[in-house]
Amino acid sequence: MGRYAVLVSGPAGSGKSTLCSALIAHANTLGRTIHLVNLDPAAERFSYTPSIDVRELITLEDVMDEMKLGPNGGLVYCFEYLLENLDWLDEQLGGFEDDYLIIDCPGQIELYTHTALLQGLLTYLSVSHSFRLCQLYLLESHFVDEVSKFFAGTLSAMSAMINLEVPWINVMSKMDLVERGETASRLGRGLRGKREMERYLDPDPLLLTEEANASTNPRFHSLNQSLVQLIDDFAMINFMPLDATSEDSVGALLSHIDHAMQSQEDEEPKEPRDMDKFEVDEGGGDELEDDETRMEAMLEREMERRAGGGIGDVEI
Ligand SMILES: Nc1nc2c(ncn2[C@@H]2O[C@H](COP(=O)(O)OP(=O)(O)OP(=O)(O)O)[C@@H](O)[C@H]2O)c(=O)[nH]1
Numbered sequence: 001m002g003r004y005a006v007l008v009s010g011p012a013g014s015g016k017s018t019l020c021s022a023l024i025a026h027a028n029t030l031g032r033t034i035h036l037v038n039l040d041p042a043a044e045r046f047s048y049t050p051s052i053d054v055r056e057l058i059t060l061e062d063v064m065d066e067m068k069l070g071p072n073g074g075l076v077y078c079f080e081y082l083l084e085n086l087d088w089l090d091e092q093l094g095g096f097e098d099d100y101l102i103i104d105c106p107g108q109i110e111l112y113t114h115t116a117l118l119q120g121l122l123t124y125l126s127v128s129h130s131f132r133l134c135q136l137y138l139l140e141s142h143f144v145d146e147v148s149k150f151f152a153g154t155l156s157a158m159s160a161m162i163n164l165e166v167p168w169i170n171v172m173s174k175m176d177l178v179e180r181g182e183t184a185s186r187l188g189r190g191l192r193g194k195r196e197m198e199r200y201l202d203p204d205p206l207l208l209t210e211e212a213n214a215s216t217n218p219r220f221h222s223l224n225q226s227l228v229q230l231i232d233d234f235a236m237i238n239f240m241p242l243d244a245t246s247e248d249s250v251g252a253l254l255s256h257i258d259h260a261m262q263s264q265e266d267e268e269p270k271e272p273r274d275m276d277k278f279e280v281d282e283g284g285g286d287e288l289e290d291d292e293t294r295m296e297a298m299l300e301r302e303m304e305r306r307a308g309g310g311i312g313d314v315e316i
Pocket residue numbers: 010011012013014015016017018019040105106107108173174175176177242243244245
């Protein structure tokens with residue numbers, strides 16, 4: 001087999017921990033074992049006991065007390081500490097040869113978009129521990145129920161995707177709320193119908209532009225056009241619907257993840273890199289690689305995958 005790790009990421013409350021539990025429960029019914037890894041130093045409880053738990057190394061509560069930091073600064077500190085203490089992680093990972101890990105991440109979006117911390121960790125897992133990786137990014141259906149919110153959610157997903165550069169699956173979570181037609185936003189506006197919502201799963205650029213223009217001042221129409229163009233050019237923004245309460249829905253997502261992982265078997269192995277280079281730098285100074293080159297390489301690979309099948313089927 002090999003070593004596989006699925007990172008479950010996304011904004012606060014998007015359903016990450018619920019999905020981790022649902023995936024583990026579903027895997028158990030198939031006779032498969034998935035181990036839970038908790039990377040959230042502020043997590044309180046889990047349905048399954050984590051096999052690896054960052055809280056054994058550091059907790060957000062202690063950091064906030066001792067370092068006099070707020071929750072966000074404290075979280076960044078916890079991740080820096082983890083990356084400075086990778087020997088702890090080495091020890092934890094030692095017992096998991098040939099295993100499938102599901103990694104529950106914190107909900108602070110800046111971790112995915114503004115810092116290189118998670119990227120450092122992913123590089124470490126793939127280069128030093130030969131993990132095949134896949135990242136899920138969850139967005140809640142009822143926060144993406146109109147075009148302006150769809151833009152905001154999609155751009156955050158895109159920004160995280162470019163920052164992290166691993167096989168990627170966007171997930172629109174809590175789709176059962178759409179099915180049930182529950183009130184969407186907490187502002188009390190009615191949720192769009194299921195069919196209307198589904199068009200956001202694989203958005204049509206023309207419809208998106210029309211809808212965005214219909215609800216904005218004409219001064220912003222060219223901005224709408226550019227945003228839609230950007231989303232369309234990337235050809236990466238589509239969402240897999242998820243209802244974590246449905247075994248079928250969780251099963252479909254697990255198959256999708258398996259497919260993304262499997263496809264990496266066909267890829268060329270990565271050259272081991274000097275771990276000294278993976279020092280954390282939040283100031284944007286010495287980046288691991290030049291951003292443009294990384295982005296070009298990522299886009300090129302994506303185009304190749306899409307042209308040749310491979311993980312082109314995967315919503316990334
Ligand atoms: N209806 C519905 N509720 C869900 C679903 N998934 C999660 N929830 C609910 O959403 C809330 C947040 O879920 P969590 O799994 O804790 O979300 P999270 O992303 O781990 O949250 P943080 O770790 O705080 O960022 C809980 O009340 C869940 O029961 C779903 O598929 N459908």
